[in-house]
Amino acid sequence: xxxxxxxxxxxxxxxxxxxxxxxxxxxxxxxxxxxxxxxxxxxxxxxxxxxxxxxxxxxxxxxxxxxxxxxxxxxxxxxxxxxxxxxxxxxxxxxxxxxxxxxxxxxxxxxxxxxxxxxxxxxxxxxxxxxxxxxxxxxxxxxxxxxxxxxxxxxxxxxxxxxxxxxxxxxxxxxxxxxxxxxxxxxxxxxxxxxxxxxxxxxxxxxxxxxxxxxxxxxxxxxxxxxxxxxxxxxxxxxxxxxxxxxxxxxxxxxxxxxxxxxxxxxxxxxxxxxxxxxxxxxxxxxxxxxxxxxxxxxxxxxxxxxxxxxxxxxxxxxxxxxxxxxxxxxxxxxxxxxxxxxxxxxxxxxxxxxxxxxxxxxxxxxxxxxxxxxxxxxxxxxxxxxxxxxxxxxxxxxxxxxxxxxxxxxxxxxxxxxxxxxxx
Amino acid sequence: xxxxxxxxxxxxxxxxxxxxxxxxxxxxxxxxxxxxxxxxxxxxxxxxxxxxxxxxxxxxxxxxxxxxxxxxxxxxxxxxxxxxxxxxxxxxxxxxxxxxxxxxxxxxxxxxxxxxxxxxxxxxxxxxxxxxxxxxxxxxxxxxxxxxxxxxxxxxxxxxxxxxxxxxxxxxxxxxxxxxxxxxxxxxxxxxxxxxxxxxxxxxxxxxxxxxxxxxxxxxxxxxxxxxxxxxxxxxxxxxxxxxxxxxxxxxxxxxxxxxxxxxxxxxxxxxxxxxxxxxxxxxxxxxxxxxxxxxxxxxxxxxxxxxxxxxxxxxxxxxxxxxxxxxxxxxxxxxxxxxxxxxxxxxxxxxxxxxxxxxxxxxxxxxxxxxxxxxxxxxxxxxxxxxxxxxxxxxxxxxxxxxxxxxxxxxxxxxxxxxxxxxx
Numbered sequence: 001x002x003x004x005x006x007x008x009x010x011x012x013x014x015x016x017x018x019x020x021x022x023x024x025x026x027x028x029x030x031x032x033x034x035x036x037x038x039x040x041x042x043x044x045x046x047x048x049x050x051x052x053x054x055x056x057x058x059x060x061x062x063x064x065x066x067x068x069x070x071x072x073x074x075x076x077x078x079x080x081x082x083x084x085x086x087x088x089x090x091x092x093x094x095x096x097x098x099x100x101x102x103x104x105x106x107x108x109x110x111x112x113x114x115x116x117x118x119x120x121x122x123x124x125x126x127x128x129x130x131x132x133x134x135x136x137x138x139x140x141x142x143x144x145x146x147x148x149x150x151x152x153x154x155x156x157x158x159x160x161x162x163x164x165x166x167x168x169x170x171x172x173x174x175x176x177x178x179x180x181x182x183x184x185x186x187x188x189x190x191x192x193x194x195x196x197x198x199x200x201x202x203x204x205x206x207x208x209x210x211x212x213x214x215x216x217x218x219x220x221x222x223x224x225x226x227x228x229x230x231x232x233x234x235x236x237x238x239x240x241x242x243x244x245x246x247x248x249x250x251x252x253x254x255x256x257x258x259x260x261x262x263x264x265x266x267x268x269x270x271x272x273x274x275x276x277x278x279x280x281x282x283x284x285x286x287x288x289x290x291x292x293x294x295x296x297x298x299x300x301x302x303x304x305x306x307x308x309x310x311x312x313x314x315x316x317x318x319x320x321x322x323x324x325x326x327x328x329x330x331x332x333x334x335x336x337x338x339x340x341x342x343x344x345x346x347x348x349x350x351x352x353x354x355x356x357x358x359x360x361x362x363x364x365x366x367x368x369x370x371x372x373x374x375x376x377x378x379x380x381x382x383x384x385x386x387x388x389x390x391x392x393x394x395x396x397x398x399x400x401x402x403x404x405x406x407x408x409x410x411x412x413x414x415x416x417x418x419x420x421x422x423x424x425x
Numbered sequence: 426x427x428x429x430x431x432x433x434x435x436x437x438x439x440x441x442x443x444x445x446x447x448x449x450x451x452x453x454x455x456x457x458x459x460x461x462x463x464x465x466x467x468x469x470x471x472x473x474x475x476x477x478x479x480x481x482x483x484x485x486x487x488x489x490x491x492x493x494x495x496x497x498x499x500x501x502x503x504x505x506x507x508x509x510x511x512x513x514x515x516x517x518x519x520x521x522x523x524x525x526x527x528x529x530x531x532x533x534x535x536x537x538x539x540x541x542x543x544x545x546x547x548x549x550x551x552x553x554x555x556x557x558x559x560x561x562x563x564x565x566x567x568x569x570x571x572x573x574x575x576x577x578x579x580x581x582x583x584x585x586x587x588x589x590x591x592x593x594x595x596x597x598x599x600x601x602x603x604x605x606x607x608x609x610x611x612x613x614x615x616x617x618x619x620x621x622x623x624x625x626x627x628x629x630x631x632x633x634x635x636x637x638x639x640x641x642x643x644x645x646x647x648x649x650x651x652x653x654x655x656x657x658x659x660x661x662x663x664x665x666x667x668x669x670x671x672x673x674x675x676x677x678x679x680x681x682x683x684x685x686x687x688x689x690x691x692x693x694x695x696x697x698x699x700x701x702x703x704x705x706x707x708x709x710x711x712x713x714x715x716x717x718x719x720x721x722x723x724x725x726x727x728x729x730x731x732x733x734x735x736x737x738x739x740x741x742x743x744x745x746x747x748x749x750x751x752x753x754x755x756x757x758x759x760x761x762x763x764x765x766x767x768x769x770x771x772x773x774x775x776x777x778x779x780x781x782x783x784x785x786x787x788x789x790x791x792x793x794x795x796x797x798x799x800x801x802x803x804x805x806x807x808x809x810x811x812x813x814x815x816x817x818x819x820x821x822x823x824x825x826x827x828x829x830x831x832x833x834x835x836x837x838x839x840x841x842x843x844x845x846x847x848x849x850x
Contacts, residue, residue: 013603079535079536079539083535107741109558110504110508110551110554110557110558112555113550113554114504114547114550114551114681117546117547117550117624118543118546118547118550119742121542121543121546121620122543123538125539126535126539129538129539130535132535133534133535134813155591155594155595155596155598155600156592156594156595157595163592164593165591165592166588166590166591167581167588167590167591168581168589169580169583170580170581170764171580173580174591175580177607180607181606181607182602182604182607182624185623185797186629188627190622191624191627193625195546195620195624197614198608198620198623199542199616199617199620202610202616203612206756206810208809246430279608330684331631332736335586339595365658369745385631386631386632387560394807
């Protein structure tokens with residue numbers, strides 16, 4: 001099949017592109033390099049030394065794999081190029097990752113809120129409008145988020161996208177209806193994904209577009225079978241306060257002997273999936289498209305749930321790191337349960353990699369291996385959900401000071417640790 | 426109070442601004458004149474001779490009324506000006522009309538879909554972000570639409586925004602929850618209003634913003650007590666295929682002896698409200714704000730429902746016009762019931778103007794009075810919801826030809842009638 005990957009330079013987009021290429025598909029990538037540009041803006045870099053796109057694609061060719069083409073433009077802004085590509089290259093599938101995907105980044109300022117809304121909705125709407133305008137039958141596979149559900153489940157397993165409810169009619173009858181799960185997003189970023197759902201539902205209904213929306217948990221792990229074949233193919237690993245997800249940040253903190261910063265009590269339960277499983281799920285979704293006229297197919301792309309404090313304990317066990325509870329910069333419940341239905345992808349054949357089995361490899365192959373590239377003062381979460389909330393990890397400054405000596409042991413990171421410790425006192 | 430009206434040059438925005446000014450509020454208008462610019466693009470003009478904003482405001486001053494100030498900029502694009510105005514002028518209330526409000530216009534092309542999404546969501550998100558950034562306590566009153574509900578009610582009265590549903594928990598208990606009414610929008614325009622709801626819910630939850638969302642029916646009538654005081658204050662009347670709502674189009678067709686074009690069987694039931702009642706509702710909403718931390722207050726701003734074919738019959742009775750059934754360009758059910766809860770505004774004191782009592786005045790004071798300004802070939806609905814649907818009113822071309830002689834009787838419109846008749850044969 002011909003598969004267009006929008007956002008194919010990013011953390012999920014790049015390994016997905018390689019995975020699909022290795023499966024024998026013709027892959028073309030569209031990306032405006034926004035994620036690398038945001039690295040520049042935040043003065044934070046991937047822990048792993050990612051190569052420029054030209055080097056990445058050359059490395060893939062050098063391995064004797066299929067040619068992947070690359071188109072650098074903005075999906076949200078440059079509609080004519082998008083339409084031209086869809087019309088001329090005629091993809092069978094478009095995988096849509098072309099969205100700003102950090103919740104803390106989306107909350108940093110009004111500018112960030114406005115960018116996240118206009119970029120994410122602009123990209124999704126442009127893609128769907130272009131497919132309608134092209135008149136082609138194209139399956140859209142979109143990366144949504146478990147965060148569309150919110151994290152309060154009132155004793156119910158979160159279903160895969162649709163919820164069966166009972167309503168009372170005016171004449172007293174009770175009827176059942178299946179509705180899109182009532183959204184309860186926790187950030188502007190998550191909110192854009194709930195708005196994406198309305199775009200998908202509308203275009204599926206009005207234009208018969210075939211769409212799969214994958215509500216993904218927090219992705220952990222850095223490499224896949226393909227990205228680990230050559231260091232020039234290495235995937236990004238974000239540990240900074242904005243783009244680093246909780247697990248990566250813990251791994252990094254452990255590697256540089258920084259205390260693991262748990263927000264509040266760490267009672268937040270989150271859903272997780274390994275990157276390798278994530279790319280497999282996307283291939284499974286592509287192989288099992290909805291029919292034209294069918295409603296949007298929604299799958300929960302996650303394999304296990306954990307409380308944040310249990311994750312910290314797991315990593316502390318492996319590495320000996322200490323744990324520091326810091327104020328939570330997010331506006332959320334301190335403790336929540338989370339039960340998630342994920343039968344559909346398991347039924348399609350997914351065999352999950354568990355944290356228990358995969359975590360040690362992340363510690364040794366990524367976090368410890370590249371620890372000296374870590375800039376410690378990028379670790380704290382500085383983005384506040386509301387101006388009146390306390391900054392997340394800044395409070396750990398004193399604690400970081402206490403581990404200054406240990407941090408120095410990992411080399412160049414030591415100086416940064418001292419800077420961080422003084423800056424936040 | 427200080428009230429900022431975003432989109433204060435438009436069909437609802439202008440009479441709202443005057444109504445609030447007459448009530449003794451300090452009013453400032455923001456508008457980028459997009460509605461007048463779209464008139465230029467569509468080569469269609471208001472039937473009524475609307476004055477430029479400068480003349481409008483001078484006329485209001487000449488009547489001895491309070492000064493209204495005007496700021497010409499784009500709310501979706503020019504964030505710095507919006508924030509500056511909110512910060513410096515310190516409004517107590519912002520009434521938000523700054524959205525593209527035509528369903529057919531939103532469906533005309535990919536460009537129109539993209540403009541409607543980016544303008545409407547950009548305006549709403551910028552406003553909410555600016556209020557948060559300003560740190561001020563401002564009540565936002567937004568004009569939503571009955572169209573967020575969709576038009577299938579399964580024997581249930583549409584509640585005001587929130588729906589009580591029953592869910593079954595995993596251990597077999599039944600729990601009740603109140604959720605935002607599951608949206609089922611019928612166009613890209615309507616979809617943006619369902620996405621607006623998610624923005625409002627999020628900012629109310631995260632930032633404690635006080636927001637009222639008025640889900641308005643189809644507005645009919647042209648003038649209010651204020652706009653009728655001086656012809657320079659006259660409000661717009663749209664009869665074209667994109668911006669003219671069903672009732673205005675029927676009135677216009679009757680005035681120029683054009684058959685009333687009923688889409689399909691005319692079995693669509695719609696909710697209506699007179700413009701004078703609409704501006705009163707906005708004043709009532711302003712006088713009864715939600716508390717900080719309260720969820721978004723949603724009111725259904727409509728006073729009666731009618732089937733389209735019954736409206737046509739009502740106007741035919743008054744004017745003697747004939748009725749022509751034409752193919753429906755929209756993708757919708759041919760017949761639907763509609764029962765709407767609207768107690769809240771009635772309880773706040775609204776006394777509705779009914780179609781039965783107000784319609785004749787529209788026929789004589791607006792449609793007949795300005796009939797010679799009508800350009801007949803702007804009447805047909807040309808925007809298709811899907812490429813494979815038939816164009817709406819074009820099929821009536823032959824019928825229009827048959828009334829050519831009658832149309833000539835209303836003067837300059839006659840030539841246009843002939844053009845229309847030949848063009849669509």
